[in-house]
Amino acid sequence: MIWLTxxxxxxxxxxxxGVLIALGIxxxxxxxxxxxxxDTSVATCGHHNDCPSVTxxxxxxxxxxxxxxxxxxxxxxxxxVFWGAPLVARELETRTNWLAWTQSVTRTKWxxxxxxxxxxxxxxxxxxxxxxxxxxxxxxxxxxxMPYNVFDQRDLVPIAxxxxxxxxxxxxxxxxxxxxPAMAVTLVGFTAVRIAFAQxxxxxxxxxxxxxxxxxxxxxxxxxxxxxxxxxxxxISEEVVTSTGRIVxxxxxxxxxGATNFSNTSxxxxxxxGIGRCPNKFxxxxxxxxxxxxQAAEGRCINSFHLHTIVTYLPSSRYWAxxxxxxxIFVIGAVMLLALSIWWVRKRIA
Amino acid sequence: MTRASKHYSSSPFGRILxxxxxxxxxxxxxxxxxxRHKWALSDCTLSxxxxxxxxxxxxxxxxKSTLLNLAAGLLAPSSGKLNVLGGPPxxxxxxxxxxxxxxxxxxxxxxxxxxxxxxxxxHLNRRWDTALAEHRIEDVGLDPKQRAGxxxxxxxxQLALILAIAKHPELLLLDEPVASLDPLARREFLQVLMETxxxxxxxxxxxxxxxxxxxxxxxxxxVLADSRVQVASQVEELLSxxxxxxxxxxxxxxxxxxxAVIDSSHTDRQSNLIVRSDxxxxxxxxxxxxxxxEDLVLAYMTRGRHPGSHPRNDRExxx
Amino acid sequence: xxxxxxxxxxGVTPYLQLVxxxxxxxxxxxxxxxxxxxxxxxxxxxxxxxxxxxxxxxRELEYQGLAAARTGVGTFVTVAPNEEPxxxxxxxxxxxxxxxxxxxxxxxxxxxxxxxxxxxxxxxxR
Numbered sequence: 001m002i003w004l005t006x007x008x009x010x011x012x013x014x015x016x017x018g019v020l021i022a023l024g025i026x027x028x029x030x031x032x033x034x035x036x037x038x039d040t041s042v043a044t045c046g047h048h049n050d051c052p053s054v055t056x057x058x059x060x061x062x063x064x065x066x067x068x069x070x071x072x073x074x075x076x077x078x079x080x081v082f083w084g085a086p087l088v089a090r091e092l093e094t095r096t097n098w099l100a101w102t103q104s105v106t107r108t109k110w111x112x113x114x115x116x117x118x119x120x121x122x123x124x125x126x127x128x129x130x131x132x133x134x135x136x137x138x139x140x141x142x143x144x145x146m147p148y149n150v151f152d153q154r155d156l157v158p159i160a161x162x163x164x165x166x167x168x169x170x171x172x173x174x175x176x177x178x179x180x181p182a183m184a185v186t187l188v189g190f191t192a193v194r195i196a197f198a199q200x201x202x203x204x205x206x207x208x209x210x211x212x213x214x215x216x217x218x219x220x221x222x223x224x225x226x227x228x229x230x231x232x233x234x235x236i237s238e239e240v241v242t243s244t245g246r247i248v249x250x251x252x253x254x255x256x257x258g259a260t261n262f263s264n265t266s267x268x269x270x271x272x273x274g275i276g277r278c279p280n281k282f283x284x285x286x287x288x289x290x291x292x293x294x295q296a297a298e299g300r301c302i303n304s305f306h307l308h309t310i311v312t313y314l315p316s317s318r319y320w321a322x323x324x325x326x327x328x329i330f331v332i333g334a335v336m337l338l339a340l341s342i343w344w345v346r347k348r349i350a
Numbered sequence: 351m352t353r354a355s356k357h358y359s360s361s362p363f364g365r366i367l368x369x370x371x372x373x374x375x376x377x378x379x380x381x382x383x384x385x386r387h388k389w390a391l392s393d394c395t396l397s398x399x400x401x402x403x404x405x406x407x408x409x410x411x412x413x414k415s416t417l418l419n420l421a422a423g424l425l426a427p428s429s430g431k432l433n434v435l436g437g438p439p440x441x442x443x444x445x446x447x448x449x450x451x452x453x454x455x456x457x458x459x460x461x462x463x464x465x466x467x468x469x470x471x472x473h474l475n476r477r478w479d480t481a482l483a484e485h486r487i488e489d490v491g492l493d494p495k496q497r498a499g500x501x502x503x504x505x506x507x508q509l510a511l512i513l514a515i516a517k518h519p520e521l522l523l524l525d526e527p528v529a530s531l532d533p534l535a536r537r538e539f540l541q542v543l544m545e546t547x548x549x550x551x552x553x554x555x556x557x558x559x560x561x562x563x564x565x566x567x568x569x570x571x572x573v574l575a576d577s578r579v580q581v582a583s584q585v586e587e588l589l590s591x592x593x594x595x596x597x598x599x600x601x602x603x604x605x606x607x608x609x610a611v612i613d614s615s616h617t618d619r620q621s622n623l624i625v626r627s628d629x630x631x632x633x634x635x636x637x638x639x640x641x642x643x644e645d646l647v648l649a650y651m652t653r654g655r656h657p658g659s660h661p662r663n664d665r666e667x668x669x
Numbered sequence: 670x671x672x673x674x675x676x677x678x679x680g681v682t683p684y685l686q687l688v689x690x691x692x693x694x695x696x697x698x699x700x701x702x703x704x705x706x707x708x709x710x711x712x713x714x715x716x717x718x719x720x721x722x723x724x725x726x727x728r729e730l731e732y733q734g735l736a737a738a739r740t741g742v743g744t745f746v747t748v749a750p751n752e753e754p755x756x757x758x759x760x761x762x763x764x765x766x767x768x769x770x771x772x773x774x775x776x777x778x779x780x781x782x783x784x785x786x787x788x789x790x791x792x793x794x795r
Contacts, residue, residue, distance in 0.1 A: 003473045007466060008459070095457040099510075101440070102422055103474035104447035104517070403719055537717055544713035548720040562677055567719050589682075642680070 001105050005117040012083070013121055020128050027068075031136035034062055038139035055143060062140045068133045072153040075129050076161035079122045080190050084169020085182040087118055088345065092177040097349075111345050115338060119166060126162030130155065147319050148234035152198065155320075160327035160334075165190045167337035174341045174349075197326075203236045205325050208312045215240055215307035216299070232316040243306045248274050252309070254302075262298060272301055279304050375400040375521050375553045376421060380430035383416050390416040392577050394430070398555065398570070400520070402584075403547060405568030406557040407647055412574040412654075414557035415454060418525045421555070422451040435521065447476050450519035454526040456510030460499025464492050467509060468516075475517040483516035490538065504535025511539065515546050522546075524556035528563060540567055561644040573647055575654025585643065592646050595623040597636040606632050613649035624649040670707055671700055675716055683718060687726035688733075695735065695748055698758075702748040706736060 006013075042058050045051040088111070091097040100110050134154045141147065141154075151157070168190055173182040211229055229235070240249035254260045255274035262270050262278070271277045278301035283293045314322065376398040383391045391413035398404055406414050419425045420432055423440020432439060440446055458467065464487060472478045487494060490508045492501075501509065507527055514522055524543075528536040544567060547554060558564055564571065571588060573580040581588070595606070599621050605611055609625035616622070624641055625631075631638055641649075671694050673687055681689075694700040707715075709723045727744050730736035738744045772782050 001474060004470050007462065007470075094460075095453065096459055098424055098451070098453050099457050099459070099513070100474065101424060102446065102449070102451035102514075103471065104443045104476055105474050106440075106443055106446065109443075540717035541714050544717050544720060545710055548708075548710040548713050565677060566675070566683075566717060569719050569721055640680075 001100075001109060001113040002117065004100070005114050009118060009121070016121075016125055020125065020132075024128070024132055027132050027136045030064070034058075034136070034139050037061060038143070042139070042143055058140070058143060062137075065137060065140055068136065069150060069153045072129055072133050072158050075126055076158060076165040077187060077190055079126060079162045080165025080169040080186045081183045083118050083122055084166040085173045085186045086179050087114055087170055087173060088341065089173030089177060089179040089182040092173070092349070093179055107346050107349075108342065111342055115170065115341075119163065119338075122162050122166045123159055126159045130158040145232055147232065147316060148314070151202075151234075151319075151322070152194075156323045156327040157330070160330035161194065164193075164330040164334040164337075167334035167341070168193075171337045171341045171344075174344045177349075197329075201329075202322070202326060203234075203314070205322060205329075206314060206318055208236050208314050211311050211313070213309050213311070215309045216303055229311050229313050230316075234314040234316075236312045236314060238312070239310045241308050241310055242275070243308075248307070254307070262301070270297075270301065272305070275305055373400045374398065374433075375435060376555070377433040378417075378430065379432075381417075381420065381427055381432050382429035383413075383420060383425060384428040389428075389577055391420070391574075392429075394574075394579050396572065396579060396582055398553070398572075398582075400553045401551065402553060402570040403568045404553070404555040404570040404572060405564035406555065406572045406574060407559065407561055407564050407651075408557075408574035408654075409651060410559065411577075413577040414574055415525050417574070418451070418523045418555065418557060421521075422449060422523050424451075443476070447517060448520045450514030450517060450522040452507070452510045452514050452522075452524040452527050455503075455530060456506055456527075458498040458501070458506055458509060461497065463495050463497055464501075464509060465494040467498060467513060468494075471513050471516055477517050479516050479518060483512055486512045486516070486542065490542065502535075504531045504539070507531060507535065507539055508542065511542060515542075515552075518550070518552075520552060522552055522554045524554070526557055526559070528558065528560075536563070543567070561647050564647075565643045571643070571647070573650040573654070575651040578654065580650040580654045588646060589640065589643065592624065592626050592641045593631070594639045594641045594645070595621075595625055595631065595636040596639065597621055606636065608632065612646075613652050670705070673707075673712055673716055675718055683722045684725040684729065687712075687723065688729050691726075691730055691735065691746075695746065700746050700748075702746055704746045706730075706744045706746065708743060 037058060041054045042051075045054040048054075088097075091100075097110070101107055130153075137150070137154070141150065147154075152161070165186065169182065169186040172185045172189070173179070176182045176185060209229075238251050239247050240252070240254055241247050248254055249258055249260070251258060254272065259273075261273040263273055264270055269277055270282045278297075280297060280300045282297045282301075374397050376396065378394050378396040381391065381394040381396075382389060390411075394413070394417065406417065408414055416425065420427060421434050421439055423434075423438075423446070435445055435448055437445070439449070459470070462470070468480070468483050468487070471483065472480060484494075487509075490505075490512075492505055492509065498506070498509065511524075511527070514524075527543075528539050531539060540563065543554065543556075546552060556568070565585075569585050570583070571585050572582040592612070593609075595609070597620070599616055599619055602611075602614075605614075605623065606625070608629045609623075609627055609631060611623050611625050613624040614621065624645065671691065673690055675683055675686060679686065691700065691706070706727065709720045709727075712718075712723045713720050727736060727738065730744075731738060734749075735747060736744050737747045769782070772785070777785070
């Protein structure tokens with residue numbers, strides 16, 4: 001049975017292996033060049049005071065970053081659609097499963113071996129792609145310093161996604177029994193699960209950290225003073241709240257669209273949109289008052305409301321815990337789908 | 351063969367019938383299979399003894415494929431019981447190895463070569479006769495390197511048959527194996543099949559809607575109509591126990607008493623009956639003639655289509 | 670070696686057809702004493718009939734004293750040497766050909782000749 005599965009799969013395996021080898025060579029060459037570039041220019045730019053130009057040069061050299069990230073992103077879906085969905089559906093469609101089931105192999109063995117061979121191949125392919133791209137991108141990732149931004153295109157989770165997509169494809173193929181509809185359902189289903197998970201579930205796996213700072217207005221910017229939050233962490237949400245805890249804005253802006261608008265009423269009273277009347281007096285606007293006076297008045301108004309920002313974030317130290325957890329969840333999902341497929345083929349295709 | 355006295359005593363795998371042990375290769379008891387709301391096969395009770403070439407004949411949709419697929423373990427019964435080789439079909443790898451199956455329009459792996467198919471058979475079967483398989487491939491003129499997707503219908507059927515017989519099964523099931531083959535391919539297929547029977551102990555069960563093929567190769571006949579078994583017996587016994595009676599036009603209550611009328615047709619002058627004889631025909635007014643197997647099958651199939659008028663079908667034929 | 674054929678429309682049961690074909694071949698001198706009949710497998714490989722039919726035919730021939738089975742070797746024709754000497758056949762054949770010529774001259778078509786012959790044949794059983 002292993003022979004048969006391999007014989008049916010070997011062409012696809014060869015093509016993908018070829019692609020991986022070619023990709024590996026290209027990435028090895030380009031990646032080591034980037035490592036060298038980083039070590040010689042970016043790492044020491046502080047001493048030479050040329051960081052802006054050096055980093056700009058580095059970024060332009062690492063121009064494949066988007067393409068490779070995209071590759072890692074689509075690989076699980078491709079595996080699910082092209083390796084998972086047709087695995088069972090194609091045989092059910094052409095009735096070649098009957099050919100195998102009337103030799104001396106039981107249905108269970110037939111399916112388990114198919115799943116094992118192609119499943120392992122999927123894990124290897126996804127693993128290699130993730131490994132190669134993660135390695136290639138490591139200098140660039142170090143430069144950008146925001147690991148959570150590329151969370152689902154690095155390290156472990158792409159492998160788990162690939163296994164899940166594969167299992168979803170197999171289950172779709174077993175239940176739908178036709179190849180093209182199964183492929184479509186797998187693509188749509190997998191995409192939906194990934195989007196939903198990234199939007200709603202990922203931030204709820206671990207309890208995030210909340211940190212609060214005073215919301216004030218300085219001449220140059222809003223000054224957020226929370227403790228412990230940095231650019232390497234994952235900013236989950238940022239809310240501006242009043243002293244009673246009422247949320248009046250998001251992401252550093254006040255008001256319905258975060259624009260922090262002040263509006264004039266006719267009798268010279270200014271109010272901050274979404275919060276209320278400014279208690280202080282504003283300089284008259286009709287004659288051209290000075291902008292600095294205006295800004296000072298705006299600042300006093302904002303301070304009078306005693307606003308705070310609450311930042312909800314996941315520290316960078318939790319990166320690997322999150323990787324393992326999300327990977328585990330997808331792997332468990334995959335195992336459940338595979339078990340469903342085996343049960344379905346054994347009992348229900350009759 | 352007398353039907354008067356039969357003594358059964360059941361053993362796990364056979365019955366003692368008239369002091370001969372008859373091994374039953376397939377035993378169905380009120381077997382039924384339903385798809386959604388339609389019963390493809392219902393109330394099927396059969397006992398097929400080993401060592402025969404069994405033909406299942408019936409119109410399309412009468413349940414022939416369903417019965418064979420159930421026996422091969424590709425379907426599960428909706429009701430009743432089915433025993434193949436002493437237990438439920440396809441219950442483990444060993445039983446699967448003892449049963450061969452050739453599906454209707456047999457599937458092949460279209461991107462694999464003929465040789466690959468033989469290797470497939472060798473890998474997936476414990477008992478595999480490579481020499482026999484290769485010899486047969488050569489005999490029927492298949493090119494071992496040819497991709498199976500490019501084979502003609504007849505060649506595909508031959509390949510499927512070779513895959514089924516090279517594992518030396520005890521039971522070989524064939525679902526309309528020659529239905530879509532041209533006459534030459536059909537003859538060649540049956541030649542290989544009969545040679546297999548001549549070579550060793552194997553029970554063959556094949557379905558067809560061509561009675562002429564069944565007549566040639568089968569010595570046991572099952573007629574399925576209306577998803578039910580109408581008759582199941584040895585061909586010799588059927589031919590010797592059924593007769594055609596021709597006589598003056600008469601009504602059903604004038605039919606000979608000890609004959610079971612399977613089919614009847616009438617003109618204004620004549621009545622033409624096909625009967626199963628429980629004893630000698632009484633009354634000299636009847637001319638007795640033998641019935642061809644084809645007419646016998648048709649009679650039972652017609653009876654099957656009008657189950658309400660059991661067993662006396664009366665048909666008027668235009669004068 | 671004899672080559673069998675099956676006439677499915679003849680109404681004669683298959684095994685008897687085979688028996689008749691052997692008998693006819695012996696009568697016509699096409700099969701001699703000691704000739705081997707084809708094996709069951711060879712026969713069914715050519716004409717795709719049930720092997721039991723062939724076995725039954727061969728058993729019938731044995732019963733009629735026209736064949737004998739040698740286990741492991743095959744089935745062989747056994748003809749008593751003084752059966753139907755060829756000499757008697759030749760004049761009979763000649764007479765028959767003359768009669769056929771006369772029947773054709775009289776204007777009978779093939780079907781009528783056949784019917785006439787069969788009627789006379791059946792009217793005079795042995």
